[in-house]
Structures are given as structure tokens and as C-alpha cells.
Amino acid sequence: MFSADLLANAVVSGLLLGGFYAAVAIGLAIVFGQLDIVNIAHPAFVIVGSYTAYILNSRFGLDPVLVGVLAAPLFFIVGVAIYRIYYAAFERTGQESLSGLAFFFGLMFIIEVTLILVYGVDYRLVSAGYSAQTLAFGFVDLPGRMLVPFVVAMTLTAAVWLYLSRTFMGRAIQAVAQDRGALQLMGADPVRIKQWAFGLGIATAAIAGALLIIIGPVEPSVGRQYIGRVFAIVVLGGMGSIQGMLIAALLLGVTENLVSTFYGPSWAPAVAFGVLLATLAVRPAGLFGR
């Protein structure tokens, strides 16, 4: 059953999938990787992004990617608001670990259940012209519904990386992760910077959600499948490294797809978590971690 054709296609679609995973994980890479905030609710925000794309696509026929980009500023504001609550309740009082985790856990739950109450458990789809088309390169297929999200995800990752390494605010975000005290001495307000970073993380969820619903149908509990994946990617990539996150995402995509194709899709969910557990056991700092 092993053929070059099948293998090549599995690897290529794994890369496309992994690229998309990077878009989902990048928000967490900023928030958890740089700021050590365990936002376990990030995939739930991605699903909200998917539903936003679905609503505007089915009501007004707007392209999902466009919706994602337009919704990003709104998501940014929501992110800032959530960070303020988080800061006031936990960071200021120094109780991050236990309560902060449970806070985001509860938040994730509220988001999922609210979506179920409002939209029900039916799968939602978007229609976009490119999703039914496939580019063929010899015996390798590039389906539109995977290729477009891949390209957008790569653009997003590059944009965020440039932002963090080239702009003032971006470098301030990296600084607050490395040495908060020094930053304060230089006159910058760590709270404002973290707030900005958290908002940025949630803003990426708007775009990632739009990409998710292009790839396949979405319903509220789909977010849970991504918790393991995003944490596996950020941990494997190494905290604080965007390049590491990208490589980890591509690796995960390819591994999952190979397992799915050759062993059967029923084992695919365990891949991400298996990778996560293995990384934590063997090299918790990840590939490129600090």
C-alpha cells in the first residue's frame, strides 16, 4: 500500500496543514511563549473567529480571509480587555499559576457553551471560490482549500516575526519577557506592553479562525482538538522563538498527516499530545528555546 505518490501527497498536504497550524499557534506563541500567560482558551477564540467568518460569509458573501483581517482589530480590543481583567485579578496579586490557569479554562468553557447555545452543534461551512479547486503539479495535488490558508498563515507568521524583531513595540514585548525590571527602569510600562501583546495574540485568532473554516467544517467543540496541538507546537518550538514555532508546526502537520494516511485517522489526535509529552519528558526547553 506504500507508494511514492501517496507518500509525496501525504508530506505535501502535511506541510500545508502545518503551515495552517502555525497561524493557530502564533497567538499562543506570543502570549505563552513571550509572556508566560497560559491562555488555554486561545483555540476557543479561534473558533469564535471561524464563526465570525461564517456569519459574514453566509450573510454578505464576503471572503473569509477578508473577514478575518477586518475582525482582527476587534479581537485585539477584546484581548486587551481580557488581559486587564487577568492582570487585575491575578498578576497583580501574584496568584498566576493556579487561578490564572483555571480562569482561562473557565473562559474557554464559557465561549464554547455560548456558541453551542447560540448556534447549536451543527457544522458550519463557508463557500469560497478557491476551496473547490485543486492545483496539480505532476502527481502532487495542492487543493485550494489548504493552499490559500497556508499562504495566508505564512504571511501572518512573517508579519508577526517582523513586528516583534523590527518595531519598537515588538522589541519591547520581547524585552518584557526577558527582563521586566530593566524595562521598568527604562521608563516603559510593562503592563501596557503586555496588554498590547495579549491583544495581538487574540487578534491573530480572528485570522486563524477564518482559515480554519476554509479548510473544513467547524462546530463549537472543534477548538478542543487544537489545545493539544498549539501547546505542543509552542513547547516543541521553544518558548519565545517564532522560528522554532514555525518549524514545530510544520513538523507536527507532516507527522499527523503521515499517521493519518498510513495508520488511520483514528490515531491522529494522539500525535500532537504524544509529541508534547515526549518533549516535556526529554527536552522541555524545546528546539529553539531560551
Added chain:
Amino acid sequence: MRGWGFRAASAALLAAGLAFTELADNPYYFNATYVVLQALIMAVAWNILGGFTGYVNFGSAAFFAVGAYTTIFLQKAFGLPLPLMILAAALVCGLIGLAVGYLTLRLKGVYFAIATLAMGIVLETLVNNWSYVGGAKGTFMLTPDEHLWFDSYSEMLFMIMLVLALGSIAVSRALSSSRLGRGLAAIRDDEVAAECSGVPTLRLKLVSTTVMGAMMGVAGAPYPYFVTYVDPISAFNLFIAVNAIAMPMIGGTSHWAGPVIGALLVGSAQEVITVTISSELNVLLVGIMLVLFITLAPQGIVGLARKHWRKRS
């Protein structure tokens, strides 16, 4: 609560439970209290690691499900009686708790929490692929015909759960006031300092995870008989994990009575809402209450009560 006071209260509750089985005959009441008692055991168990030791476990549903699937496996393979299955579930889940603890407790609390989530999904995938216990399509447990002197099987399950619940509270209470418990509290407050003062942190943490795992397995063991149909999606349901966290946090994590109060309050509210409005709404309720209590009253109801008494005196 003094030792004899606690024992007297437990005996009284047991007697009340027996009386209840004689007086009430609508199986619905027994089903509803079973659910609340199950949540109570899960909450008490979670608090041993979460409240006493300060490590958050998101994978509670996995321990619960493994307890349930242990029962299913033993029933299909050997047809053992329920008490043996409960013991087996405690053993298996205790071992899993030990293993998970050993693999991840060297890491920071955050990583431990994520690892528990990971472990949950891995276990769920394994069960999904194990066709002997039904795999993804689930399996059935027909209600056995014998139910001792009780009028129905649901009544017997209720009494079993009551005994297990009181037992788990007793264990939790004993743990919290023992030397072991003080060591756990030291770990919760400042692990590095505790380690420096000579507290054998790793060993104590492993005891915590093992006891927690065993207790959650015990909560899950009678579940297949209660619900008659088990599939991985319902057994490993994240809602069980949320409840296990929310109830102690709402009740108060620092005292052994916290999870009990939280479970009784929240559990009963959930049953009422499920019957009167919808079951989705009660899931939302738990999430909202969890977030509200964490942000506004992190010490839970016990903490609020203490503050109130302190103000008075």
C-alpha cells in the same frame, strides 16, 4: 470538626440515606443524587492535588473514564461483582496517577497542567481504538437483576455512592490534618522553600497524584451501571474536568470541606437547571461561576465565610 463529631455525622448521613431509599420510590431522585455524589467525589479528589498541593489537573475526566472502562473491561472479561471492580479501578487509576506524577512533576506547575490535558487525550485515543470495550461506538451495560435488599438498582447505586463519598471525604480530611497534609500545604505556598526546609516534595506530590487518581477512578467505577451506555466522548467529557475544578474553587480549596460545599451547591443547581431549563445552560453556569469566583472570591465560599466570621469577632 472533632474526630467523633465527624464520625457521628457520617453515621447519621448513612442512616438518612438508607431511610431515603425506603421512603422515596421515584428512581429520578436517586439518579439525581448519584450525579451530585459523583461530582462530590471528583471535587474532593481534585482538591487533594489542586487545593492542598497547588497543582492544577485538567485531566480529571481521564481518571474518571479509566475507572469506568476498567469496570467495563472486567465485566466483559470476568463478570466480577461491583465492589471488586471499584477496588480494581482505584488500583489502576492510582497507578496512572503515580506514573503521570513521576513523568511530569519535575516540571513547573504550568507544564504539569498541560501534561494532564495531554494525558487525557492520549488515553481517550487509546480507548477509541480499543474495540473490546466498544471503541468509538461505545458499549452497553445492561442493568443486573440483583440489587440486595433495595427496591431497585438505582437505590443500591445511590447507597454505594453515598458510602464512597463519605469515605473520600474522610480520606481527604485525614490527609489535610496529617503531617503529610502540612507538607503539601508547604509545597503549595512555596515549593522551593519547602524543598529547602527538608520537605520531600517529590514523594509528597506523588502521594497526592496517586490518591487523587485512585479516588477519581473510584468515582468512575460504578458509572457504566448507572448510565447503561458509555462511549469515549461522554466518559472523557471535558465537562467532568471543569466541574472537578469549579466545585472546589467555588467552595474553597484550602479546607477539606470546600469541595464538599462546592459540589453540593453547584451539583444541585445543575440538576435543577437540567430538569427545568436545559442541560446546556448548566454547563454555561459552571463556567461562569468558576470565572466569577476565581476573579472575585479566590478563596471560595469557605474563604468568604472565614472573612465574615473574622469581621464579626
Added chain:
Amino acid sequence: MRRICIALFAAAFAGAAAAADPIKIGFSMALTGGLAGAGKGALIAMEIWRDDVNKKGGLLGRQVEFVYYDDATQPAKVPPIYTKLINVDKVDLVVSSYGTNEIVPAMPIVMRNKMVFPALFGLAANEEFKYDRYFQIMPAGPYPKTDWSKGFFELAQQQKPRPQTIAIVAADAEFALNAAAGARENAKKMGFKIVYDKTYPPATTDFTPIVRAIQATNPDIVYVGSYPPDSTGMVKAANEVGLKVKMFGGGMVGLQFAAIQKNLGPLLNNVVNYDFWVPEPTLDFPGVKEFLAKYQEAAKGKGVDPLGHYLPPFAYAYMQVLGQAVAATKSLDQAKIADYFRKNTHDTVVGKVKFGRNGEWATSRVLMVQFRDLQPDNLEQFAGPGKRVVLYPKAWKSGDIVFPYKQ
């Protein structure tokens, strides 16, 4: 004399008060989730029956009332619902939810309470329980697992050159596994070689790896057992990958729902799949066209299957049988009603119904239907004959197969 009059009045009054007490029929139904497309339509059909019956004075002189809850196509929700229906709502009769995955979880509870259980479209749900008060309105036949796919294989056998190899793929859930088990048995019996035989988790959304893996084994025919979300995903993936096989389809639930048919349109061309009633001239049973007209009127604007060809006629039919049983036995006694179900041939909008072994139909009426010449984005094309041609069994055949599916 006055005392007698007062006594008579009092008796009449008491009788009237008792008659006002409605008969409660309880069930759970997939109103949301994967099967909601058909579940909501089934509910409408059942309500049409209830209203028809109540207009004529009800059953046993009492009005009929439904007590139902949404099970969201989640099997785990079913046992608590039936426990509540029986113990809290205290219903007089129960019927099932829609679909194998939703019927099976209710069985232990219904059996414990010894109630008669008319069931709506469960494949071999009673094979393990062998409950003698279970009655299935889906015409799978006395050996449902194999009767279900027999037509698909017999059609394959008749083609020249005769296909040799088969791929079987199914969702890891009760219905699909039963369908796949039957397919496997039929394949072995009729001498087909199985080159691919795997399942996928029910929550799968990306079917491209699966279809690619199937194509890599080069099967002649592909038999799929799936529920609506995965059926749609499979057909789309087959199109995306460009699956080249001689026959494709078999046991895909959902390809009978109008909304999915419209959505997939020409992607369905030449798929051979099961069905139970299509608007072909060979299936014009007395009463069915009138019922469908009533249904289509009631369904307007409710976001349900607008044509109602799949589940609604059968949902109406099984309520018809239940009503006839209650009226004939003049009671709500579960044993008597079950007896009536078992011993008689019933007249319904889907023809004559006779129950046999294990509560299944005494003779199978699983149709093999082929989609033909479908245009994109067109719902009306499904309202009449010619687009879903019945290939099997011979008694209901309305056209010949187009073979192969795609080369």
C-alpha cells in the same frame, strides 16, 4: 329518580374529566447535530399524524400529546432523556429517536420498563438485545446487516467485466460499523477481494487522506458507511482527489436529504447509494403523495428538508401503526400493543408493513438508487422522477445502471 340523575351526571362528568387526560407519547429526537436535517423533518411528520388523529377525536377518546427532547445526535444524551420521560414525565407510550446511534442507547431502559418500542431507522439495533417488543419501520429486512448492502453487491456482480476488488470504509459508530460488517460478509460470500477495510473517528472532517489511501489500493468498487457530515465530506474528498473507481457509495446516510443533495449537486452523479422512497413511478403507494403535499406545506420556512422524501413518510407510517394498535386493542397495555404489531399486516403511506424476525420487516425493501444528470444548485430537480433511478430490487426497478462511476 333525582339521585340517579345526579349519579349519572357525576359519572359522566368524571368520565369527561378522565377523557380530557391526554395520552402522552415520549421520545428524543435529533433536532440539532449531524442528523438534524432528517430529525426535524421526522418531527414534523409525526406532528402531522398527531394532528390528524386529534382531529378525528384522538386515541381511545383522548387527545394525543408529545413529550420530546433534543438529543443533539449524541448517543450519551439518550439514556437520561428516556429515564426522565418514563420516571418524571410519566409518558404512556414511547417511540425511538432517529438513527441507530440514538436508538441503541435507549434499549436497556425501555427493556427494563417493558415498553413497546417502535423504532425509526435503526440498522440491526436489536441484533444483540433480541427484545421482543421492538419494531423497526425501516425496511432493512429480516437480516438487516447483510440485507442492507446486498443490492450494492448484486449490482456489482452483474457488470461486465466483473469487478474483483472492494474497499470498505466506515465511521467508527454503531450504524456505519453494522453496515460495514454486512458489506464485509456480502463481499466474502460473493467472492470479492477486500483490499481496504478501515474506520475513521466520527469527528473526522478531513477525508482527503482517507480517500487517497483508498485510491492507493486501486479498488474496483468502494462501499462507504457514513453519517451526513462524513457522507458530505467523503463525496467532496472523492471529487478533490479525483477518485477513479467503478462503483462508489453504498451505505451513506445524508445523501437522501434534500439540502445535502442540492449542496452536492453534480458531485453526486453516478453514485449508487441506498434509499427507501424516491419519487419514481414504481413507488406510488396510496396516500404517500397526499402526505408529502401536507408535509411540504408544513415544512415551509422551518429550515427542514423541504421535500421530505426520506424520513417523513416512514415517521408518519410508524405512528400510523402505533395508533392503529392502540385503537385495535382498545388499551395502552404494552404487551397487547406489541402483540398487535407482531401479528398483523399494517396499511400505511409506505405500503403494507409486516414485521418479522427480531422486529425487522419480514421482507427487505432496501433500494439501490443511482443519481443521474444532476445540475448544480437546483432543488426542484429532486422533486420528480428521473434523477434518482431505482436499480434494485427488481420489483421496484425504474431504470438501468450507468457503469462505471468514473474512469
